[in-house]
Amino acid sequence: MEMSGNTVLITGGATGIGYAMAELFLAAGNEVIICGRREERLIAAQRVHPELHVRISNVAKEGDRRKLAEWVTTTFGKLNILVNNAGVQRDIDFTKGIAEYLAGENEIAINLEAPVILSGLFIPLLTGKKGAAIINVSSGLGFVPAARMPVYSATKAGIHAFSLALRHQLAKTGIKVFEVVPPAVDTELNAEGRAQRGNFKADLKPAEYVASVMKAFENDVFEIGYGMTEGLIKASRPDLDKSFQQMNSRW
Ligand SMILES: NC(=O)c1ccc[n+]([C@@H]2O[C@H](COP(=O)([O-])OP(=O)(O)OC[C@H]3O[C@@H](n4cnc5c(N)ncnc54)[C@H](OP(=O)(O)O)[C@@H]3O)[C@@H](O)[C@H]2O)c1
Numbered sequence: 001m002e003m004s005g006n007t008v009l010i011t012g013g014a015t016g017i018g019y020a021m022a023e024l025f026l027a028a029g030n031e032v033i034i035c036g037r038r039e040e041r042l043i044a045a046q047r048v049h050p051e052l053h054v055r056i057s058n059v060a061k062e063g064d065r066r067k068l069a070e071w072v073t074t075t076f077g078k079l080n081i082l083v084n085n086a087g088v089q090r091d092i093d094f095t096k097g098i099a100e101y102l103a104g105e106n107e108i109a110i111n112l113e114a115p116v117i118l119s120g121l122f123i124p125l126l127t128g129k130k131g132a133a134i135i136n137v138s139s140g141l142g143f144v145p146a147a148r149m150p151v152y153s154a155t156k157a158g159i160h161a162f163s164l165a166l167r168h169q170l171a172k173t174g175i176k177v178f179e180v181v182p183p184a185v186d187t188e189l190n191a192e193g194r195a196q197r198g199n200f201k202a203d204l205k206p207a208e209y210v211a212s213v214m215k216a217f218e219n220d221v222f223e224i225g226y227g228m229t230e231g232l233i234k235a236s237r238p239d240l241d242k243s244f245q246q247m248n249s250r251w
Pocket of ligand 1: 011012013014015016017018035036037038039041057058059060085086087088089110137138139140181182183184185186187188189190202
């Protein structure tokens with residue numbers, strides 16, 4: 001991927017991995033647009049980087065997705081990279097039935113449906129553009145599910161499958177499809193669940209992690225693992241089963 005001269009939309013770009021990506025794309029000489037639900041976080045990001053373009057948008061809502069696509073098409077017709085990064089993660093205990101699932105945010109709408117629909121909405125704009133790309137952020141848990149996060153894991157497995165299929169479909173259009181597979185990174189993701197687990201904090205900082213991801217983009221590595229997820233991407237089924245047992249031994 002050419003690392004400068006692009007126009008990049010990053011969903012969920014005001015915090016964590018998306019924000020680190022926004023900063024590095026800006027530093028490399030790209031126009032960057034970020035969106036998210038919390039205005040204050042978008043404004044805080046823009047205060048640090050006044051050149052950032054921001055938009056309030058809830059990618060779980062069909063109307064917001066369409067308005068985002070219309071606004072970007074009208075205002076940033078040069079857009080050539082879509083980053084499907086926005087995500088939420090929840091601990092859900094199905095031994096209690098459906099109650100916990102229904103009581104919180106809709107991971108399927110945010111983590112899986114939104115990237116699918118946004119890809120479909122933006123592909124006409126990306127088609128024919130130099131350096132066109134769709135970047136989907138999945139997770140190591142899409143390869144080895146965490147029992148305490150069953151729906152999250154399923155959405156990320158879905159993103160992996162979607163990315164593989166989309167890469168194949170879009171090859172003839174020239175749109176490259178990348179899948180970023182983060183390991184545990186120190187962000188605000190699932191703060192509630194992490195607090196319940198004794199405020200578990202990953203050592204890896206978003207800026208350090210994303211610096212490595214940017215090198216992979218530059219080298220056209222289409223499935224981007226890091227540390228533990230590097231191994232998971234290449235693991236055999238017996239290895240994946242072993243990782244599953246290790247990760248979920250206490251559930
Ligand atoms: N951190 C990790 O350990 C890890 C590991 C594997 C994969 N990932 C993935 O990395 C991606 C980024 O997560 P992160 O770790 O950087 O966590 P984060 O700091 O919580 O970032 C998630 C971002 O998504 C936005 N978002 C959530 N729901 C949204 C919605 N409905 N519409 C628009 N924006 C929405 C949030 O902003 P608002 O709340 O303001 O909308 C937030 O800026 C996610 O897809 C996550 O699953 C993270």
